[in-house]
Amino acid sequence: MTAAQQTTHAEPARGPVERWLPAGAAIAFLVAFPFVADGYLLHVANISLIFILLAIGQNIITGYTGMLSLGHAAFYGVGAYTSALLTLRLGVSWPVAFLASGVVASIVGMLIALPCLRVRTDFLSLITIAFAQMFFVVANGWMDLTRGPMGLTGIPRISIGSWVAHNDMAYYAVFACIVVVTYVAVQRILNSSIGRAWEMVRDDEVGALSLGVDVTYYKVLSFGVGTFLAGLAGSMFAHYIRFLSPDAFLLLESLIIMQMAILGGLASLPGSVLGAILLISIPEALRSSEPLLITYRPGLAGALLVAMMIWRPQGILGRTRATPPIVRQISDTLRRLVGARPVANP
Numbered sequence: 001m002t003a004a005q006q007t008t009h010a011e012p013a014r015g016p017v018e019r020w021l022p023a024g025a026a027i028a029f030l031v032a033f034p035f036v037a038d039g040y041l042l043h044v045a046n047i048s049l050i051f052i053l054l055a056i057g058q059n060i061i062t063g064y065t066g067m068l069s070l071g072h073a074a075f076y077g078v079g080a081y082t083s084a085l086l087t088l089r090l091g092v093s094w095p096v097a098f099l100a101s102g103v104v105a106s107i108v109g110m111l112i113a114l115p116c117l118r119v120r121t122d123f124l125s126l127i128t129i130a131f132a133q134m135f136f137v138v139a140n141g142w143m144d145l146t147r148g149p150m151g152l153t154g155i156p157r158i159s160i161g162s163w164v165a166h167n168d169m170a171y172y173a174v175f176a177c178i179v180v181v182t183y184v185a186v187q188r189i190l191n192s193s194i195g196r197a198w199e200m201v202r203d204d205e206v207g208a209l210s211l212g213v214d215v216t217y218y219k220v221l222s223f224g225v226g227t228f229l230a231g232l233a234g235s236m237f238a239h240y241i242r243f244l245s246p247d248a249f250l251l252l253e254s255l256i257i258m259q260m261a262i263l264g265g266l267a268s269l270p271g272s273v274l275g276a277i278l279l280i281s282i283p284e285a286l287r288s289s290e291p292l293l294i295t296y297r298p299g300l301a302g303a304l305l306v307a308m309m310i311w312r313p314q315g316i317l318g319r320t321r322a323t324p325p326i327v328r329q330i331s332d333t334l335r336r337l338v339g340a341r342p343v344a345n346p
Helices: 003-008 016-036 039-064 072-089 094-116 121-141 168-190 193-203 205-210 215-241 251-264 269-285 291-295 297-311 325-337
Strands: none
Touching (some): 016 039, 016 168, 039 072, 039 269, 072 121, 072 215, 094 121, 094 215, 121 251, 168 193, 168 215, 168 269, 251 297
């Protein structure tokens, strides 16, 4: 069976209850959660919702299109600074700044993607790492615009018309609506011809070219959509924390976002949600009892990711075909080191 046939292979039909019950349960949980959670749990939930958006964007690029990008935090930062500067310096309303942050991050992402398409997938990760480092240097050194390491303070709260978000519950309501709308919109894109083209490019780029798929167009589009979501997440973060400094968008943040996508499951929207919740909520839940877990969270998350790449490189809810070649290579190398047999490609 060819890659194209695998991609278009129809899944078994599900009944209305099977299709809508998980979505209904998730929405019911989102609605009920703020009424049973305390202030601290609401804060953790708000941060988780921001990272869910980031993980979905990362998964579009890596899981659905097969491109390994390790600079997602830089696009997150572009969106955050765009929204903060528009509202602080120009007095732009938050809804306009929110959309502008996504558009600016998307344009930057597509401009980065164009030269990246001329190199192999493993070099793409190096180019995005270089861009992330460049973003940090610019944000840290451009004192007149970003105030460098002193950061931007006094960023306005989220407001829509005369309504202003004054507490965590208000922010939660806005963030939950954004994530639900984004999830549904991305799901529709993935079920369309665009999503099928992304999967064909991921599974067999040469085969996709032979079938007339414009590989360059769909790769750039994938970067554009993924970084658009990162920009939106940046706006949410900026107006929620109300303080920005370059330290919030280090390479480590990009690695954590990638860990969320891989841990939850590549080419799986539920996996993006699960990965973000696990890597944000669990360390926060253990903060008071085990402070060392917070200090060593990146190392623990890295160890968990190594374990996942040895025994399940596609993630908890992901599919093997969605695993990028470089991730499969790393997974096979790690399995050989521990004496396990490499995972066979489907």
